Amino acid sequence: MSALWIPDQNTITSSNLQAFINRVKEVTGLPLEDYSDLYQWSIEDRPAFWQRLAEFYRVQFHTQPSAPLINDSMPGAQWFPDSTLNYAEHLLQQRDNKTALVFQGENGRRRTLSYRELYQSVAAAQQGLIAGGIKKGDRIAAFMPNCPETIILMLAATALGAIWSSCSPDFGIQGVLDRFGQIEPRLLLTVDGYFYGGKSIDCLAKTAQIQQNIPSLETTVVVPFANPEPDIGQINTLNKNSNAILWADFCQPSSKSVSIIPVEFNHPLFIMYSSGTTGVPKCIVHGHGGTLLQHLKELGLHTDLKAQDTIFYFTTCGWMMWNWLVSSLALGATVVLYDGSPFYPEPATLMDMAEAENVSIFGTSAKYIAALQKAGVKPASSHNFQHLKAILSTGSPLLHESYDYVFQEVKADVRLSSISGGTDIISCFALGCPILPVYRGELQCRGLGMDVHFVDTTGSSLTEAKGELVCQSSFPSMPVGFWNDPDGNKYHNAYFNEFAGVWAHGDYGELTRHGGVIIHGRADAVLNPGGVRIGTAEIYRQVEKVEEVLESIAVGQEWEDDTRIVLFVQLRDGVTLNDQLIRKIIQTIRSNTTPRHVPAKVLQVTDIPRTISGKIVELAVREVIHNRPVKNTDALANPDALDQFRQRQELFS
Known part of the structure; x- marks a missing residue:
């Protein structure tokens, strides 16, 4: 597979990441030559990596830590014990007219x-x-x-x-x-x-x-x-x-x-919330030190954010990307905030803003990029993005076709970094890298200091094979805990029940031969027809190719002692699902995947339920089609959409 983007030598040598590699080599004498070497060292000697990162970004400890790490276990690891600092102090360092x-x-x-x-x-x-x-x-x-x-x-x-x-x-x-x-x-x-x-x-x-x-x-x-x-x-x-x-x-x-x-390294900074679609949201507590270090690493090294950059991320204050974006102030960058509909008054609104504000790093959701493509927006022919060096995407897996769209219709010479992590860690497990190529459909790399693997049901690591995403070693931005969880049971059950001492994140994907990552969807939404595990994103990628379809959602229906795939599609205005369109959808899926991926039923809806942060909710739809209650519809942006999935006669045959 050929790369869609390859960094030139100037991009590499001028990057923050290369400066960090050079600094580590200078201090330690380690023969680090590329990202792979740096990543391997960051995993093999995590305490040293995080300490060097803190030094590189001049983290202001009011009380110095007694060690980088003690009690290296999950849960229970203590990063930078006995230290004090304050997250806000780092975002308020600069006081000039910039x-x-x-x-x-x-x-x-x-x-x-x-x-x-x-x-x-x-x-x-x-x-x-x-x-x-x-x-x-x-x-x-x-x-x-x-x-x-x-x-x-x-x-x-x-x-x-x-x-x-x-x-x-x-x-x-x-x-x-x-x-x-x-x-x-x-x-x-x-x-x-x-x-x-x-x-x-x-x-x-x-x-x-x-x-x-x-x-x-x-x-x-x-x-x-x-x-x-x-x-x-x-x-x-x-x-x-x-x-x-x-x-x-x-x-x-x-x-x-x-x-x-000055507060303790793990003093609570943010309380964030799980999506809450299966019950009352979990209150996830993140600390000052872990949040600061992770965001400095991800914004500084992985995103290559510099003081002269202007960064934008389309987000609300209810999504962790807001917290992530705001941390850009610690690096002295200019932060662009937008509030409102990204498609009002027209689909190119955010593109217009990015051009006008000279945005150099533009962040958004995979859904937004796909929607731009469906709307026929071609910014490369109408906008001047001379300052734009990186586009970031998260919220759901970025479709292969969206990679093509960005390079063909937005900007040919741009680093497109799909990133994946979550509220649970207020950061990423896999993300971008300014010194690595971009391959179609792949997240560029695993995050530094994050011991990420994809494993089978026994916990054995896999390469170029699909499995569940786990992190096998502790890291500073693990939650301090859950609010009102004094014995830590809720916290333990959320991440450590499946594999003892290992963080099970709940994503389903694979590690590629490039060292990149492909996310196939949520592990709890994986389809299992005939015992074959299929990530929902594998189906969505193909359905998105069908011009008549705006969006889709696939769930598994329990049927005759097995599971069958049911695909619901939202179509363009004026389009009605008929036998010809169903055949087109099925043929597109079959030709590009396997017969196991082909849905048993394709049904039309006019809206697809999603969380307020924009993620579609397969689990809620799965519960509805089985006539089971959805515990917390208040977590949905459009709970009325669920009514279209109830008691569908087509599901009884």
């Missing part, structure tokens, strides 16, 4: 903040927190769009050692309560409303209900977002104990510096 944040809303609003203005804004917001008695360990919740105030209060809070948790304002009331209700926040940050798809959507009524149902909330801070002077009286009217205040009144500008509280 642009730190650029915000664009779908309604055309644009704002910028320099690093100096960001620091001053954080200092003012922090005075509001201090006046409210917020201290180390208190929880701060944000029901916010992706705008500067969200970052400002996060930095103000985490600098004090308070714990941050956020979700986007498109969550339903129950979805918010299922998350924030578990962690008992003292303060809620929210907005009066937000824009999506050309509509203004009110948040004040939701906010009043949230405050009414979370007794721990003492203060609600409202950022004017949809209206310059919102009426927040209704919040106080509905709640006798409410203390709702506007953002401008909460912040207290002063000449004081940002107060930085």
Whole structure:
């Protein structure tokens, strides 16, 4: 297989990764010649790797660690024990007039903040927190769009050692309560409303209900977002104990510096949430030190982010990519924030923004790239992307055809890095690399310091064969634990039940002969007709080739003592599923895979259920077609879509 992109010598020698290799060679004398050598060393001597990384990026320990690692086990490993530091301090190092944040809303609003203005804004917001008695360990919740105030209060809070948790304002009331209700926040940050798809959507009524149902909330801070002077009286009217205040009144500008509280390496920084489609979401706690180190590694070495770069990721505050993106401030880059529909007012909206803001690293979802292709958008012929050096994709496996589309219709000379990890580790197991080629359908490499393997049911490692993704050794960004899980049982059961002492991530894929990775889907959604394991992404890749199909979802149906594949397809407007189109879909799948991949049934739907972060939910559909309850539909962006899968007569024959 020939590479779609190969780094030239200047790209390699000028990369942060090559500088890191050179530094390690200089300090250790190790004969490291390429990424493979570096990766192998990072696995064989993980304590030394993470220590060298901390030195390379000048991590500011207030108290030095007694060792890089003790008790090297999973769970239970202690990275950088006895050390203290603060995540926020590293993001607030720069205080000059360089642009730190650029915000664009779908309604055309644009704002910028320099690093100096960001620091001053954080200092003012922090005075509001201090006046409210917020201290180390208190929880701060944000029901916010992706705008500067969200970052400002996060930095103000985490600098004090308070714990941050956020979700986007498109969550339903129950979805918010299922998350924030578990962690008992003292303060809620929210907005009066937000824009999506050309509509203004009110948040004040939701906010009043949230405050009414979370007794721990003492203060609600409202950022004017949809209206310059919102009426927040209704919040106080509905709640006798409410203390709702506007953002401008909460912040207290002063000449004081940002107060930085040194905290333990594993002191909770972020509380994040599992998708919650099979029950109440798990509250996953990530620490200051592990998050910082992983993000410095991934942004600095794997993404090759430099201070002169402008980075964008299309994300909401309810997805871990927001936390990942914000960490770019630690490297002095300019961070572009966008809030709204990526297709409003037209499909090329984000492409226009990337050109206008001179974005050099553009991140998005695999679904967005596929949707651009389906919409016939050809940015290479209409946009100037002279600054664009990398495109990142995550959320689901990037289709082979999407690789072709990017290089043919977006930019021929760009590093396309599909990345894969998750909220569970607030980072990636496999991702990009500036000094390695890009191959069609492959993630470029396993992450440094991440002992990733694909294993069979006995736990034996596989190469060029499909298996479950595991990490066989500890790493710093493992969760500190789950909230309200004092004995650690929920945490242990989530990752360590399948293979003792080994992190089982739940993805299904393979390691290629290039050292790259292919993800075939979620392990718990793997199809098993006739005992043959098939990743759903293998089917989606083929269905996407059919012009009439916008999107599809495949599930296994229990049928006659076996499992049969049922494929549901969402078609373009005006297209109806008929026998001819079914034959075309089946023939496309059969010709490019195996007869085992061919669905027994192909059925039409007008919508496919997905989480609020945009991931399709095979497990929920599987439960519905078997007439079993879906435990938490509030985790879905479009729960009504499930109705199309219930009691389908075609599934009874």
